[in-house]
Structures are given as structure tokens and as C-alpha cells.
Amino acid sequence: MSKEANIFVLIDALGWEWIKDTRFLGDVAPYRARLESVLGYSTAAIPSILTGQYPQEHGRVALFRRAIGKSPFRRVEWICRLPPALVENSYTRYAVKELTRRINHFDGWFHLLGIPLRLLPMLDICEKSNIYEPRGIPEVPSIFDLLQKRNVDYGVYTYHDGSNVELIARIEQDLRKAEKSFFLLYLDGLDGFLHGNADQPGAVAKVLQFYSNALSSLYGVAASNYQTVRMHVFGDHGMAPTTAVIDVQSRLARMGLRVPEDYFCILDSTMARFWFSSDKARDEIMSRVFGTADGGHWLEEQELRALRSWFEDRRYGDAIYLMPEGTIIVGNSPGEIVSRGMHGFHPTAAHSASAYVSSEDCGKRLGHVTDIFALMAECL
Numbered sequence: 001m002s003k004e005a006n007i008f009v010l011i012d013a014l015g016w017e018w019i020k021d022t023r024f025l026g027d028v029a030p031y032r033a034r035l036e037s038v039l040g041y042s043t044a045a046i047p048s049i050l051t052g053q054y055p056q057e058h059g060r061v062a063l064f065r066r067a068i069g070k071s072p073f074r075r076v077e078w079i080c081r082l083p084p085a086l087v088e089n090s091y092t093r094y095a096v097k098e099l100t101r102r103i104n105h106f107d108g109w110f111h112l113l114g115i116p117l118r119l120l121p122m123l124d125i126c127e128k129s130n131i132y133e134p135r136g137i138p139e140v141p142s143i144f145d146l147l148q149k150r151n152v153d154y155g156v157y158t159y160h161d162g163s164n165v166e167l168i169a170r171i172e173q174d175l176r177k178a179e180k181s182f183f184l185l186y187l188d189g190l191d192g193f194l195h196g197n198a199d200q201p202g203a204v205a206k207v208l209q210f211y212s213n214a215l216s217s218l219y220g221v222a223a224s225n226y227q228t229v230r231m232h233v234f235g236d237h238g239m240a241p242t243t244a245v246i247d248v249q250s251r252l253a254r255m256g257l258r259v260p261e262d263y264f265c266i267l268d269s270t271m272a273r274f275w276f277s278s279d280k281a282r283d284e285i286m287s288r289v290f291g292t293a294d295g296g297h298w299l300e301e302q303e304l305r306a307l308r309s310w311f312e313d314r315r316y317g318d319a320i321y322l323m324p325e326g327t328i329i330v331g332n333s334p335g336e337i338v339s340r341g342m343h344g345f346h347p348t349a350a351h352s353a354s355a356y357v358s359s360e361d362c363g364k365r366l367g368h369v370t371d372i373f374a375l376m377a378e379c380l
């Protein structure tokens, strides 16, 4: 029998607000804490968990940023420059994505949802490599670099290898073998479910119960095969129910400014990020697109520095407007499905916090998603 199993489970979008009043995994993980997250999306929060660093250090806030130097999309530029009526369809977008992936040998996670193809040659993506491998986050060392350096026999289970159910079955098999001492299981199913169903608490409770039961059973398997079992379960961010939508694209279209001659922008679900070619475009957009009734605000340098998400080269936008919690940016295409839940609001918003539950009493040392890294590193 091996001595110890340290099991870390990242459940995407395991929000504090969604579990704080429940008995989620209470039978094996009675200790719990609220974790503040970072500015941005999972692209930012998961690297923060894996490295213990903030976006400013690991370089990631949102999937797309402005290309500094050569864009990885330059080889498909000729496709992107064709008339939108010809290329803005799911087939071409898939081809552009796959070509870009192959040409650049990308094995990280990215998609082209919501990004007009004609903007791609000006853009870059931040997740080029599989972040669940050593050197997957080249900017700073991650837990996988430490695991490799210390020759730890570890298991990692992510969407790269199967569905949530398959991953749970795979880690269970490994726990029965009792050879490894460190496990990192990443489950992404709750995130997708909450995006579609955050307005139905009863349905969400059932999905949480599924994960709670599955992890409780894994803990039992581990306890039968190891002398000591430590299980830590946490999210990367929370999920806010959608309360309002805003069609930024239509407002911009009415302004008569030219794209990309005057400006270009990326409209994420919760952030409108602009790059300007002239002061006139900057002034018009910053003074006219959003009003007090929208409830959001422009993220100034001082605030971005405080959130440790400031980039001198403005790779994530010359100006970034952040929506208030619950308000999401939607497109103007007919039949668009509006998400019932979203994340990526201000890190201090109530539903931005993720949850931590554990079999171990870690006291008050955990309060932020970046704190998970030290906890993992201690087990090596």
C-alpha cells in the first residue's frame, strides 16, 4: 500500500455562491473557503491556480490579445480577407482554426467563437501549449514543472483525454493501482451546464450532487488503497446568473467609425476591449458607446495594476470596458442563444468567487485562487 494520495480536483466554475449553503462533498471534505479569482476568464484563472501567479506574471487575461509582432494567423490572412459573406460560416471557421493549429503546432485550448475572421491577422492567442504539461506556461513555472523537477509520479486528467465521466473512471483506476502520490483532475462539465442553466437552481443542484457523489466515491477508493488521503476540490471562478444583455456591436455600427482604420475591438462576454488608431476614435468610443445606465466602467491603469492585470503593451486593449455583474454582451445575429450564466466580471463581484472544499483543515490560509499552488507544491 502506498503511503499517501494527494488529490486535487479543479471543477470549472465551482462558485462559492452556488455551494456555500449546500452540503457539497460535506462527508469527505468538510473544510471550506471562499476563493477570490482574477480578472478574466478560465484562460486567466487556471494558469493562476497552476502557477500561483496573477495575469500580469503569467500573461493571460482572455483568450485573444493583440498580436505583438507576427500573428499566428498571418498564414491564413488570405482567407480572412475574403468577403465576410463568403467566409463567415462554421466550415471556414473550423478550417481556419485547424490550419492555424497545425501550422503553429498549437496544442493549447482556443476557439474562434465570436471573433470576426477579418480581425484575426491582428490578433494572437495566449494559450499556445497544453498548460497541463511541463513548460505549458512558458512565462512562469507551473506545478507541472515542479512535478517533473522533483520526479514525482503523478496523474493528470483533463479534457485532452476524455469526457468528465471518462476522466473520473480513469483516475479511479489509477487510485486502485496505488502507485502515484499526486493527482490533478480537471472537470469542465459544470461550467458548460451553468452557462446554459444558471437560472434553474434545482437543475444545478442535481449536477452538483453528481460531482459530489463521484468525488466522494473516489475518496473512498483512495482511502482503501492509501494510508493517507488528502482531497482538495476547488473552482477557478464562479458563475453569475444573467440579468441583462447589451448589444454593443449595434451601438458601434451606428457610430460610423471604420474598422480597422479607426479602431478594432474584441467583444468578450463581459469585457469590450478596444484598440484605437486615433484620438478621435478613442474619444468618441469612450464617451459615446456606454452610458451610466449600463452600470459598468472603464478599467483604468490604476485599477488594472491593483488587480495585477496591467500590461504596458496594452495587449488586452488600449481601453477595456467591464460590464457589471449579470450583464453580458450579446451579438445581433438572429437566433443567438443567450447564456443564462456568465463569469468574467470584476473579481470582487459576489458570483466571481470560487469555492474550496477539503478533507484537510487548512485554516485561513486560502482566500484566493493563487493560494492553491502553494498547497499543491507542499505535497511534492
Ligand SMILES: [Zn+2]
Residues within 6 Å of the ligand: 013, 191, 192, 195, 343
Ligand atoms: Zn465558462
